Amino acid sequence: MRPFHHRSAAGLLLACLAVVGCETQYGPERSYGLRKDPVIKNGQKMAEERPLPDRPGQLPIASIKDLTEQEDKDHPFYRADPAKRKEFLQQDLVRDVNMIAASDRKILEETLEKLFGKPRDPKVAVTDKDCNVDEESAKYLQVEPATLARGSVLYREHCLHCHGVTGDGRGPTGKWVNPHPRDFRSGLFKFTTVNRVEKATLKASRGDLARTLRQGVEGTAMPSFGLLTEQQIQDLVSYVMHLSIRGETEIRTVLGAFDAAKMEMVDEDGLEEYVNKASRSVVKAWKDSQATANWIPIPAMAFDPNDVANKVKLQESVQRGKKLFEDKKTNCNGCHVNYGRQAPYKADDWGTLSRPRNLTQGIFRGGRRDSDLYARIHSGIVGSGMNNFGKDLKSDEIWDLVNFVRVLPYPEMRKNMEIEIPE
Numbered sequence: 101m102r103p104f105h106h107r108s109a110a111g112l113l114l115a116c117l118a119v120v121g122c123e124t125q126y127g128p129e130r131s132y133g134l135r136k137d138p139v140i141k142n143g144q145k146m147a148e149e150r151p152l153p154d155r156p157g158q159l160p161i162a163s164i165k166d167l168t169e170q171e172d173k174d175h176p177f178y179r180a181d182p183a184k185r186k187e188f189l190q191q192d193l194v195r196d197v198n199m200i201a202a203s204d205r206k207i208l209e210e211t212l213e214k215l216f217g218k219p220r221d222p223k224v225a226v227t228d229k230d231c232n233v234d235e236e237s238a239k240y241l242q243v244e245p246a247t248l249a250r251g252s253v254l255y256r257e258h259c260l261h262c263h264g265v266t267g268d269g270r271g272p273t274g275k276w277v278n279p280h281p282r283d284f285r286s287g288l289f290k291f292t293t294v295n296r297v298e299k300a301t302l303k304a305s306r307g308d309l310a311r312t313l314r315q316g317v318e319g320t321a322m323p324s325f326g327l328l329t330e331q332q333i334q335d336l337v338s339y340v341m342h343l344s345i346r347g348e349t350e351i352r353t354v355l356g357a358f359d360a361a362k363m364e365m366v367d368e369d370g371l372e373e374y375v376n377k378a379s380r381s382v383v384k385a386w387k388d389s390q391a392t393a394n395w396i397p398i399p400a401m402a403f404d405p406n407d408v409a410n411k412v413k414l415q416e417s418v419q420r421g422k423k424l425f426e427d428k429k430t431n432c433n434g435c436h437v438n439y440g441r442q443a444p445y446k447a448d449d450w451g452t453l454s455r456p457r458n459l460t461q462g463i464f465r466g467g468r469r470d471s472d473l474y475a476r477i478h479s480g481i482v483g484s485g486m487n488n489f490g491k492d493l494k495s496d497e498i499w500d501l502v503n504f505v506r507v508l509p510y511p512e513m514r515k516n517m518e519i520e521i522p523e
């Protein structure tokens with residue numbers, strides 16, 4: 101019996117090694133490649149075409165009606181109605197990267213690989229002394245090759261099936277969940293504490309991404325990775341930044357270096373230089389996002405809402421918050437119609453139909469601490485269509501809204517705070 105056991109174990113091991121999934125690392129020849137899917141310039145307008153949210157198994161844009169004439173028949177964009185496709189291109193709502201000449205595509209791919217490496221040997225080798233993006237920055241951003249190599253292995257294990265090899269949000273399971281996994285290439289992150297009221301170009305702090313990883317995104321398929329070690333979380337954060345910087349560099353080049361109608365090069369300095377330029381400005385935005393001076397200032401609430409002695413103060417604050425919520429000045433109720441219970445579908449920047457949150461359910465994707473909600477209202481929820489209020493509202497007013505939003509889901513608490521909403 102024993103030899104038989106040995107043989108079957110060895111056979112199993114061999115079979116396992118033959119299957120890619122058993123490996124934790126990518127093969128050395130595997131590259132990120134160029135994107136094939138169209139760059140969506142105006143997701144909100146694109147999605148107007150779509151009466152219904154994405155069905156399971158369907159990605160944004162994929163519901164545009166079918167077309168047959170293109171090579172890649174499986175690609176959602178090419179299955180679109182040819183007239184529609186032409187119209188989208190003419191209105192410059194979308195850029196078709198496949199229209200770029202093969203020679204330019206080659207330069208683009210090679211330059212991106214020079215800067216960002218391959219999945220097995222990822223890097224952010226953006227160098228430029230003028231804007232202080234150099235080795236020092238790689239250290240500052242924590243995107244050195246050794247960190248990224250560890251992050252890449254972890255990413256493949258834990259994230260890839262949803263977020264995809266390039267971070268396009270199109271991993272094999274990605275299209276079956278809605279909201280879809282984030283497409284990191286757009287460089288848009290929803291749940292952040294960077295002060296977008298002051299600087300709209302800010303991305304996310306490392307702390308923001310780490311919080312998302314530890315807690316997951318409540319009410320969505322994004323799981324919590326709270327059982328990973330702190331080192332692993334940090335390595336993953338670095339790798340997400342790498343994918344995002346790479347993807348956004350590519351997008352900015354596609355949008356900036358080529359004309360809309362024919363996707364011919366329009367930048368005079370040459371494509372390679374354009375890619376380098378784009379990469380520097382993306383890295384700069386990520387650097388800026390790590391500076392504490394660019395984070396949302398969150399002053400303490402005027403009183404401790406958890407102290408029962410402050411019940412009357414809290415009541416007054418919640419009541420002011422309710423008023424503000426319904427006020428024309430904020431128009432919260434304009435999107436969160438009937439406190440979100442009857443919110444209409446709206447398009448987000450990825451071209452997906454989504455809804456302003458039903459705030460009577462008490463599900464907060466970006467975290468449920470007071471400070472999380474403060475940050476959402478102050479700087480908005482990027483890409484989702486929720487604008488920011490940090491300019492129009494005083495910090496006390498934002499705290500009033502936070503207090504109201506926290507009470508809203510719970511009938512007993514509403515009674516306690518002496519506010520009423522229609523059933």
Ligand code: HEC
Pocket residue numbers: 254255258259260261262263277278279280281282288289290291292309312313317320321322323325336337340465
């Ligand atoms: C089961 C699918 C799934 C897996 C696995 C998954 N994610 Fe996500 N992730 C999502 C979804 C869905 C969202 C979008 C939630 C939303 O839009 O509100 C998301 C969003 C994110 C965001 C964006 C947060 C923001 O502020 O916009 C980050 C960063 C992220 N995931 C990182 C990761 C990393 C890193 C891993 C692996 C350790 C991972 N995810 C694994 C589904 C997944």
Ligand code: HEC
Pocket residue numbers: 290425430431432433434435436446454455456457459463464465466467473476477481484485486487489501505
């Ligand atoms: C222009 C439309 C719009 C307006 C105005 C708006 N919101 Fe939102 N809000 C949204 C959308 C869309 C989401 C869902 C975002 C997402 O995809 O995660 C949202 C989500 C939220 C969330 C959930 C945050 C989380 O972590 O899940 C809160 C809280 C919120 N809004 C409060 C407010 C308050 C308070 C106001 C007024 C000061 C307001 N909103 C005004 C569109 C809007």
